Amino acid sequence: MTYNFDEIVPREGTDAFKLELREMVFGADDVLPLWVADMDFKSPPAVIKALQDRASHEIYGYTIRDKKFTDSIVNWLNRQHQWEIKEEWIDFSPGVLPSIMVALHEFSEPGDKVIIQTPVYPPFYSIVSQNERELVKNTLVETDGYYTIDFDLLEKQASDPRTKIFVFSNPHNPVGRAWNKEELKRIADICIEHEVLIVSDEIHSDLCLFGHTHLPMANLFPEICDRIITCMAPSKTFNVAGLSSAYAIIADDEIRERFHKRLWAMQLHMGNLFGGIALRAAYNEGDEWLDALKKYLEGNALLVRDFIDENMPEVGFVLPEATYLLWLDFRSWGLSPIKLRKTMVEVGKVGMNDGVSFGTEGAGFQRLNIGSPRSIIQEGLQRILKVRNEVYKKH
Ligand SMILES: Cc1ncc(COP(=O)(O)O)c(C=O)c1O
Numbered sequence: 001m002t003y004n005f006d007e008i009v010p011r012e013g014t015d016a017f018k019l020e021l022r023e024m025v026f027g028a029d030d031v032l033p034l035w036v037a038d039m040d041f042k043s044p045p046a047v048i049k050a051l052q053d054r055a056s057h058e059i060y061g062y063t064i065r066d067k068k069f070t071d072s073i074v075n076w077l078n079r080q081h082q083w084e085i086k087e088e089w090i091d092f093s094p095g096v097l098p099s100i101m102v103a104l105h106e107f108s109e110p111g112d113k114v115i116i117q118t119p120v121y122p123p124f125y126s127i128v129s130q131n132e133r134e135l136v137k138n139t140l141v142e143t144d145g146y147y148t149i150d151f152d153l154l155e156k157q158a159s160d161p162r163t164k165i166f167v168f169s170n171p172h173n174p175v176g177r178a179w180n181k182e183e184l185k186r187i188a189d190i191c192i193e194h195e196v197l198i199v200s201d202e203i204h205s206d207l208c209l210f211g212h213t214h215l216p217m218a219n220l221f222p223e224i225c226d227r228i229i230t231c232m233a234p235s236k237t238f239n240v241a242g243l244s245s246a247y248a249i250i251a252d253d254e255i256r257e258r259f260h261k262r263l264w265a266m267q268l269h270m271g272n273l274f275g276g277i278a279l280r281a282a283y284n285e286g287d288e289w290l291d292a293l294k295k296y297l298e299g300n301a302l303l304v305r306d307f308i309d310e311n312m313p314e315v316g317f318v319l320p321e322a323t324y325l326l327w328l329d330f331r332s333w334g335l336s337p338i339k340l341r342k343t344m345v346e347v348g349k350v351g352m353n354d355g356v357s358f359g360t361e362g363a364g365f366q367r368l369n370i371g372s373p374r375s376i377i378q379e380g381l382q383r384i385l386k387v388r389n390e391v392y393k394k395h
Contacts, residue, residue: 003289005041005296006373022351031351034380037173037325039239039371043278044289047238050281051274063273065092069280073247076283077232080206083219089251091260094244094275096203097123098268099231100167103199103248104131106262107255108164115157115166115196117149119358119365121173128167136163139361140175145318145329147175151186158194165197171204171214174327174358174367176320178212181220188221197255198228203246204323206237206290209298212321218251225251229259236323237290238282239371245275297324300370300377307381312388324371328352331364333392340364347390348383 011019018036023029042048070087077083093099108114110132116124118137128135136157140147157163168187171178179187191198198217205214218228233246250256263269301319304326308315316329330340341354344366355365370377 001045001288003044003292005293006375007042008373008375009040009042011040026345026351028345028349028351031345031349032376032380032383033351034369034372034376035351035353035367037236037369037371038241039324039369040373040376041239041293041371043239044282044286046285046289047240047278047281050277054274054277060273062270063276065271065276069276072280072283077216077249079287081214081216081219083216085249085251089249089256091248091250091256091263092269092271093231093246093248093263094268094271095235096201096231096233096246097127098266099229099246099248100124100127100199100201101131102259102262102266102268103197103229104128104133104165105266106258107197108133111162112165113157113160113163115154115163117169117172118360119174119355119362120169121201122357124167124169125359133165134162136160137359138166139359140172142175142361145316145327147172147177149179149183149187151190154187155190155194158190158196163194163196165199166191168198168200168217169204170200170202170217171208171322173204173323174325174353174362174365176318176323176325176327178208178214178321181215184215184217184220188217188224188227191227192224196227198224200228200230202230202232203236205232206234207294207297207324208322209294209301210319210321214322218249222251226255229255234279234282234286238278238286240275240278240282243275243278244272245279296374297370300324300372300374301326303374303377304368304370304381307378307385311381311385312392314392315388324369326368326370327355328366328368329364330366333364333388335364335391337363340366343387343391344384348387350380350383350387 018033114128114133115136230249235241314332353367355362
Protein backbone atom coordinates (compact mmCIF):
# COMPACT_ATOMS: atom_id res chain seq x y z
CA MET A 1 0.00 0.00 0.00
CA THR A 2 1.22 3.53 -0.62
CA TYR A 3 0.57 6.36 1.80
CA ASN A 4 0.38 9.98 0.79
CA PHE A 5 2.23 11.98 3.43
CA ASP A 6 2.37 14.90 0.98
CA GLU A 7 -1.36 15.45 1.38
CA ILE A 8 -2.22 18.68 3.15
CA VAL A 9 -5.02 17.94 5.57
CA PRO A 10 -6.64 21.14 6.84
CA ARG A 11 -6.88 21.07 10.63
CA GLU A 12 -8.91 24.24 11.05
CA GLY A 13 -12.12 23.66 12.95
CA THR A 14 -10.80 20.52 14.71
CA ASP A 15 -9.79 22.23 17.97
CA ALA A 16 -6.18 21.33 17.22
CA PHE A 17 -3.87 22.49 20.02
CA LYS A 18 -1.16 23.22 17.45
CA LEU A 19 -3.39 25.75 15.66
CA GLU A 20 -5.73 27.08 18.28
CA LEU A 21 -3.11 27.93 20.91
CA ARG A 22 -0.92 29.99 18.57
CA GLU A 23 -2.27 33.30 19.80
CA MET A 24 -1.56 32.32 23.40
CA VAL A 25 1.91 30.89 22.77
CA PHE A 26 3.25 33.14 20.03
CA GLY A 27 1.03 36.19 20.39
CA ALA A 28 -0.03 35.67 16.75
CA ASP A 29 -2.56 33.30 15.26
CA ASP A 30 -1.03 33.29 11.80
CA VAL A 31 2.35 31.64 12.38
CA LEU A 32 3.07 28.44 10.45
CA PRO A 33 2.58 25.86 13.22
CA LEU A 34 5.75 23.77 13.42
CA TRP A 35 5.79 23.35 17.15
CA VAL A 36 3.90 20.99 19.51
CA ALA A 37 4.72 17.30 18.99
CA ASP A 38 1.93 15.96 16.89
CA MET A 39 2.00 15.42 13.16
CA ASP A 40 -0.09 16.88 10.35
CA PHE A 41 -0.54 13.41 8.82
CA LYS A 42 -3.63 11.23 8.91
CA SER A 43 -3.32 8.20 11.16
CA PRO A 44 -2.91 4.81 9.44
CA PRO A 45 -5.97 3.64 7.48
CA ALA A 46 -6.44 0.67 9.83
CA VAL A 47 -6.69 3.04 12.80
CA ILE A 48 -9.16 5.31 11.05
CA LYS A 49 -11.32 2.36 10.04
CA ALA A 50 -11.32 0.80 13.50
CA LEU A 51 -12.34 4.12 15.08
CA GLN A 52 -15.04 4.76 12.50
CA ASP A 53 -16.44 1.26 12.89
CA ARG A 54 -16.61 1.61 16.64
CA ALA A 55 -18.03 5.16 16.44
CA SER A 56 -20.83 3.89 14.22
CA HIS A 57 -22.10 1.70 17.08
CA GLU A 58 -23.31 4.90 18.76
CA ILE A 59 -23.03 3.77 22.39
CA TYR A 60 -19.86 4.91 24.10
CA GLY A 61 -20.15 3.67 27.65
CA TYR A 62 -17.44 2.44 30.03
CA THR A 63 -15.28 -0.14 28.36
CA ILE A 64 -12.57 -2.56 29.35
CA ARG A 65 -9.14 -3.25 27.92
CA ASP A 66 -8.87 -6.99 27.65
CA LYS A 67 -6.37 -9.54 26.35
CA LYS A 68 -6.69 -8.21 22.81
CA PHE A 69 -5.28 -4.91 24.08
CA THR A 70 -2.35 -6.42 25.98
CA ASP A 71 -1.62 -8.96 23.22
CA SER A 72 -1.27 -6.18 20.69
CA ILE A 73 1.33 -4.49 22.95
CA VAL A 74 3.20 -7.74 23.62
CA ASN A 75 3.40 -8.50 19.90
CA TRP A 76 4.29 -4.95 18.92
CA LEU A 77 7.22 -4.77 21.33
CA ASN A 78 8.39 -8.15 20.17
CA ARG A 79 8.27 -7.22 16.48
CA GLN A 80 9.49 -3.64 16.72
CA HIS A 81 11.99 -3.80 19.57
CA GLN A 82 12.76 -7.51 20.01
CA TRP A 83 11.54 -7.14 23.56
CA GLU A 84 9.72 -10.15 24.96
CA ILE A 85 7.49 -9.02 27.76
CA LYS A 86 4.85 -10.85 29.75
CA GLU A 87 1.30 -9.69 29.40
CA GLU A 88 0.98 -9.12 33.14
CA TRP A 89 3.83 -6.60 33.13
CA ILE A 90 1.57 -4.08 31.35
CA ASP A 91 -0.44 -1.47 33.20
CA PHE A 92 -2.68 0.95 31.35
CA SER A 93 -2.29 4.69 31.79
CA PRO A 94 -4.05 7.64 30.14
CA GLY A 95 -0.71 9.16 29.12
CA VAL A 96 3.01 9.00 29.59
CA LEU A 97 2.99 12.12 31.78
CA PRO A 98 0.32 10.61 34.03
CA SER A 99 2.50 7.47 34.28
CA ILE A 100 5.44 9.62 35.37
CA MET A 101 3.25 11.43 37.87
CA VAL A 102 1.99 8.16 39.38
CA ALA A 103 5.59 6.97 39.73
CA LEU A 104 6.66 10.24 41.37
CA HIS A 105 3.88 10.02 43.92
CA GLU A 106 4.36 6.36 44.70
CA PHE A 107 8.14 6.16 44.78
CA SER A 108 9.19 9.50 46.22
CA GLU A 109 8.11 11.95 48.90
CA PRO A 110 7.70 15.72 48.71
CA GLY A 111 11.17 17.27 48.95
CA ASP A 112 12.95 14.25 47.43
CA LYS A 113 15.24 14.87 44.48
CA VAL A 114 14.45 13.87 40.90
CA ILE A 115 17.02 13.92 38.09
CA ILE A 116 16.20 15.10 34.57
CA GLN A 117 18.59 15.58 31.65
CA THR A 118 18.38 19.07 30.27
CA PRO A 119 17.59 20.58 27.81
CA VAL A 120 14.46 18.48 27.94
CA TYR A 121 10.74 18.27 27.18
CA PRO A 122 9.31 21.14 29.30
CA PRO A 123 6.71 19.16 31.31
CA PHE A 124 9.58 17.22 32.91
CA TYR A 125 10.29 20.40 34.88
CA SER A 126 6.73 21.13 35.85
CA ILE A 127 5.77 17.57 36.70
CA VAL A 128 8.62 17.42 39.19
CA SER A 129 8.31 20.86 40.73
CA GLN A 130 4.50 21.08 40.72
CA ASN A 131 4.42 17.78 42.56
CA GLU A 132 6.75 19.27 45.18
CA ARG A 133 9.86 17.27 44.38
CA GLU A 134 13.22 18.94 43.92
CA LEU A 135 14.63 19.14 40.40
CA VAL A 136 18.20 18.02 39.77
CA LYS A 137 19.54 18.97 36.36
CA ASN A 138 21.93 16.49 34.81
CA THR A 139 22.77 18.85 31.95
CA LEU A 140 23.71 17.08 28.72
CA VAL A 141 27.05 17.84 27.14
CA GLU A 142 26.88 19.37 23.67
CA THR A 143 29.75 19.00 21.22
CA ASP A 144 29.11 20.37 17.73
CA GLY A 145 25.40 19.71 18.08
CA TYR A 146 25.80 16.14 19.37
CA TYR A 147 24.73 15.47 22.94
CA THR A 148 26.22 13.05 25.44
CA ILE A 149 25.84 12.36 29.15
CA ASP A 150 28.01 13.70 31.96
CA PHE A 151 28.30 10.43 33.86
CA ASP A 152 30.50 11.80 36.64
CA LEU A 153 27.84 14.36 37.42
CA LEU A 154 25.09 11.74 37.17
CA GLU A 155 26.96 9.50 39.61
CA LYS A 156 27.37 12.37 42.03
CA GLN A 157 23.71 13.35 41.78
CA ALA A 158 22.46 9.78 42.09
CA SER A 159 24.63 9.15 45.14
CA ASP A 160 22.77 11.83 47.12
CA PRO A 161 20.49 9.83 49.45
CA ARG A 162 17.70 12.32 48.77
CA THR A 163 17.71 11.41 45.06
CA LYS A 164 14.97 8.87 44.49
CA ILE A 165 14.03 9.00 40.81
CA PHE A 166 15.62 9.64 37.42
CA VAL A 167 13.11 10.65 34.73
CA PHE A 168 14.91 9.53 31.59
CA SER A 169 13.97 10.47 28.02
CA ASN A 170 14.92 7.73 25.55
CA PRO A 171 15.00 8.66 22.70
CA HIS A 172 15.59 12.14 23.96
CA ASN A 173 13.29 15.06 23.21
CA PRO A 174 14.55 17.53 21.99
CA VAL A 175 18.16 16.50 21.28
CA GLY A 176 17.17 13.47 19.19
CA ARG A 177 19.55 10.93 20.73
CA ALA A 178 18.63 7.23 20.78
CA TRP A 179 20.94 6.29 23.64
CA ASN A 180 23.36 3.46 22.87
CA LYS A 181 24.10 0.29 24.81
CA GLU A 182 27.20 1.64 26.58
CA GLU A 183 25.35 4.74 27.73
CA LEU A 184 22.39 2.72 28.95
CA LYS A 185 24.67 0.33 30.79
CA ARG A 186 26.38 3.16 32.65
CA ILE A 187 23.04 4.67 33.65
CA ALA A 188 21.78 1.27 34.79
CA ASP A 189 24.92 0.65 36.87
CA ILE A 190 24.71 4.05 38.54
CA CYS A 191 21.03 3.74 39.34
CA ILE A 192 21.37 0.20 40.66
CA GLU A 193 24.29 1.16 42.85
CA HIS A 194 22.56 4.19 44.35
CA GLU A 195 19.06 2.73 44.44
CA VAL A 196 17.52 5.33 42.15
CA LEU A 197 14.35 4.36 40.31
CA ILE A 198 14.48 4.97 36.54
CA VAL A 199 11.24 6.19 35.01
CA SER A 200 12.14 5.61 31.39
CA ASP A 201 9.99 7.67 29.03
CA GLU A 202 10.21 5.79 25.73
CA ILE A 203 7.32 7.51 23.98
CA HIS A 204 9.48 8.26 20.91
CA SER A 205 10.95 4.74 20.72
CA ASP A 206 9.20 3.70 17.51
CA LEU A 207 10.57 6.70 15.66
CA CYS A 208 14.26 5.85 15.31
CA LEU A 209 15.66 7.10 12.01
CA PHE A 210 18.68 6.65 9.76
CA GLY A 211 19.47 3.09 10.85
CA HIS A 212 19.42 3.80 14.59
CA THR A 213 17.59 1.37 16.82
CA HIS A 214 15.79 1.82 20.07
CA LEU A 215 17.10 -0.23 22.97
CA PRO A 216 14.54 -0.53 25.76
CA MET A 217 16.69 -0.29 28.86
CA ALA A 218 14.57 -2.79 30.79
CA ASN A 219 15.19 -5.36 28.08
CA LEU A 220 18.94 -4.82 27.88
CA PHE A 221 19.58 -5.29 31.57
CA PRO A 222 17.07 -7.63 33.23
CA GLU A 223 19.00 -7.14 36.47
CA ILE A 224 17.53 -3.65 36.62
CA CYS A 225 13.93 -4.87 36.55
CA ASP A 226 13.19 -3.80 40.12
CA ARG A 227 14.55 -0.31 39.43
CA ILE A 228 12.71 0.63 36.23
CA ILE A 229 9.30 1.66 34.96
CA THR A 230 9.12 1.91 31.18
CA CYS A 231 6.52 4.34 29.86
CA MET A 232 5.31 3.92 26.29
CA ALA A 233 2.40 4.89 24.03
CA PRO A 234 1.26 4.76 20.41
CA SER A 235 0.49 8.48 20.52
CA LYS A 236 3.57 9.96 18.80
CA THR A 237 4.10 7.04 16.45
CA PHE A 238 0.58 6.95 15.01
CA ASN A 239 -0.53 10.52 15.64
CA VAL A 240 -3.22 9.60 18.15
CA ALA A 241 -2.11 11.80 21.06
CA GLY A 242 -5.62 13.24 21.44
CA LEU A 243 -6.95 9.80 22.38
CA SER A 244 -5.12 9.56 25.72
CA SER A 245 -3.86 6.01 25.69
CA ALA A 246 -0.53 4.86 27.06
CA TYR A 247 0.91 2.11 29.21
CA ALA A 248 3.68 1.28 31.64
CA ILE A 249 5.74 -1.90 31.58
CA ILE A 250 7.01 -3.13 34.92
CA ALA A 251 8.53 -6.59 35.31
CA ASP A 252 8.96 -6.49 39.07
CA ASP A 253 5.83 -7.65 40.90
CA GLU A 254 6.18 -5.36 43.90
CA ILE A 255 6.92 -2.21 41.89
CA ARG A 256 4.08 -3.01 39.51
CA GLU A 257 1.60 -3.61 42.29
CA ARG A 258 2.50 -0.32 43.95
CA PHE A 259 2.25 1.54 40.64
CA HIS A 260 -1.10 -0.08 39.91
CA LYS A 261 -2.56 0.75 43.32
CA ARG A 262 -1.47 4.36 43.06
CA LEU A 263 -2.92 4.63 39.54
CA TRP A 264 -6.25 3.47 40.91
CA ALA A 265 -6.01 5.72 43.94
CA MET A 266 -5.57 8.64 41.57
CA GLN A 267 -8.53 7.44 39.48
CA LEU A 268 -6.42 7.26 36.34
CA HIS A 269 -7.26 3.70 35.36
CA MET A 270 -10.44 4.09 33.32
CA GLY A 271 -9.10 5.25 30.01
CA ASN A 272 -10.63 6.32 26.79
CA LEU A 273 -12.64 3.90 24.69
CA PHE A 274 -11.24 5.19 21.41
CA GLY A 275 -7.68 5.20 22.70
CA GLY A 276 -7.82 1.46 23.28
CA ILE A 277 -9.32 0.82 19.83
CA ALA A 278 -6.65 2.97 18.16
CA LEU A 279 -3.81 1.28 20.03
CA ARG A 280 -4.93 -2.17 18.97
CA ALA A 281 -5.40 -1.28 15.33
CA ALA A 282 -2.12 0.62 15.16
CA TYR A 283 -0.06 -2.08 16.83
CA ASN A 284 -1.70 -4.95 14.94
CA GLU A 285 -1.74 -3.38 11.50
CA GLY A 286 0.51 -0.32 11.54
CA ASP A 287 4.00 -1.70 10.79
CA GLU A 288 3.99 -0.96 7.08
CA TRP A 289 2.60 2.54 7.58
CA LEU A 290 5.26 3.23 10.19
CA ASP A 291 8.04 2.13 7.83
CA ALA A 292 6.70 4.53 5.21
CA LEU A 293 6.35 7.32 7.77
CA LYS A 294 9.95 6.96 8.92
CA LYS A 295 11.21 7.12 5.35
CA TYR A 296 9.20 10.27 4.81
CA LEU A 297 10.50 11.84 8.02
CA GLU A 298 14.05 11.00 6.99
CA GLY A 299 13.37 12.77 3.69
CA ASN A 300 12.15 15.83 5.61
CA ALA A 301 15.19 15.79 7.89
CA LEU A 302 17.52 15.56 4.89
CA LEU A 303 15.67 18.41 3.24
CA VAL A 304 16.31 20.57 6.31
CA ARG A 305 19.96 19.55 6.40
CA ASP A 306 20.52 20.36 2.71
CA PHE A 307 18.66 23.64 2.98
CA ILE A 308 20.72 24.70 5.98
CA ASP A 309 23.98 23.64 4.31
CA GLU A 310 23.13 25.66 1.24
CA ASN A 311 21.46 28.74 2.66
CA MET A 312 22.44 29.22 6.29
CA PRO A 313 25.46 27.06 7.07
CA GLU A 314 26.08 28.93 10.32
CA VAL A 315 22.93 27.36 11.80
CA GLY A 316 23.86 24.31 13.86
CA PHE A 317 22.09 21.08 13.06
CA VAL A 318 22.74 17.35 13.25
CA LEU A 319 20.44 14.70 11.85
CA PRO A 320 18.31 13.21 14.62
CA GLU A 321 18.78 9.58 15.63
CA ALA A 322 15.09 9.54 16.49
CA THR A 323 11.94 11.70 16.69
CA TYR A 324 10.42 14.14 14.23
CA LEU A 325 11.71 17.04 16.30
CA LEU A 326 14.81 18.86 15.09
CA TRP A 327 16.94 20.91 17.43
CA LEU A 328 18.24 23.91 15.52
CA ASP A 329 21.06 26.04 16.89
CA PHE A 330 20.78 29.73 15.96
CA ARG A 331 23.35 30.97 18.47
CA SER A 332 25.60 32.18 15.65
CA TRP A 333 22.98 34.81 14.78
CA GLY A 334 23.87 36.58 17.98
CA LEU A 335 20.29 37.34 19.06
CA SER A 336 19.04 37.20 22.61
CA PRO A 337 16.57 34.34 23.14
CA ILE A 338 13.71 36.85 23.38
CA LYS A 339 14.75 38.58 20.15
CA LEU A 340 15.19 35.24 18.37
CA ARG A 341 11.69 34.13 19.30
CA LYS A 342 10.19 37.50 18.47
CA THR A 343 11.79 37.73 15.03
CA MET A 344 10.86 34.17 14.13
CA VAL A 345 7.25 35.08 14.90
CA GLU A 346 7.09 38.65 13.62
CA VAL A 347 9.40 38.53 10.60
CA GLY A 348 9.23 34.86 9.64
CA LYS A 349 5.71 34.10 10.82
CA VAL A 350 6.99 30.69 11.79
CA GLY A 351 6.05 29.03 15.07
CA MET A 352 8.69 26.65 16.44
CA ASN A 353 9.15 25.69 20.09
CA ASP A 354 11.36 28.20 21.78
CA GLY A 355 14.65 26.67 22.92
CA VAL A 356 14.60 28.20 26.40
CA SER A 357 11.33 26.44 27.19
CA PHE A 358 13.48 23.26 27.33
CA GLY A 359 15.80 24.88 29.88
CA THR A 360 18.43 27.58 29.97
CA GLU A 361 20.69 25.35 27.83
CA GLY A 362 18.19 25.91 25.02
CA ALA A 363 18.97 29.64 24.72
CA GLY A 364 19.54 30.37 21.03
CA PHE A 365 17.82 27.15 19.89
CA GLN A 366 14.44 26.46 18.31
CA ARG A 367 12.76 23.07 17.99
CA LEU A 368 11.34 22.40 14.55
CA ASN A 369 8.63 19.75 14.12
CA ILE A 370 9.07 18.04 10.73
CA GLY A 371 5.97 15.85 11.05
CA SER A 372 4.25 17.75 8.24
CA PRO A 373 3.95 17.46 4.45
CA ARG A 374 7.20 18.35 2.73
CA SER A 375 5.74 21.46 1.12
CA ILE A 376 4.97 22.82 4.59
CA ILE A 377 8.52 22.14 5.75
CA GLN A 378 9.83 23.89 2.62
CA GLU A 379 7.64 26.87 3.41
CA GLY A 380 8.89 26.88 7.00
CA LEU A 381 12.50 26.87 5.84
CA GLN A 382 11.86 29.78 3.48
CA ARG A 383 10.38 31.72 6.38
CA ILE A 384 13.40 30.98 8.56
CA LEU A 385 15.63 32.15 5.69
CA LYS A 386 13.66 35.38 5.54
CA VAL A 387 14.45 35.94 9.21
CA ARG A 388 18.08 35.17 8.57
CA ASN A 389 18.28 37.65 5.72
CA GLU A 390 16.94 40.29 8.02
CA VAL A 391 19.01 39.65 11.12
CA TYR A 392 22.21 37.84 10.24
CA LYS A 393 24.55 40.48 8.98
CA LYS A 394 27.94 39.02 9.78
CA HIS A 395 28.99 38.11 6.23
C1 LIG B 1 9.30 12.89 25.90
C2 LIG B 1 7.80 13.03 25.99
N1 LIG B 1 7.14 12.46 27.01
C3 LIG B 1 5.79 12.56 27.12
C4 LIG B 1 5.06 13.26 26.20
C5 LIG B 1 3.58 13.40 26.39
O1 LIG B 1 2.99 12.15 26.58
P1 LIG B 1 1.44 12.02 26.94
O2 LIG B 1 0.69 12.92 26.04
O3 LIG B 1 1.18 10.55 26.70
O4 LIG B 1 1.32 12.36 28.39
C6 LIG B 1 5.71 13.85 25.10
C7 LIG B 1 4.95 14.63 24.12
O5 LIG B 1 5.49 15.36 23.33
C8 LIG B 1 7.11 13.73 25.00
O6 LIG B 1 7.78 14.26 23.98
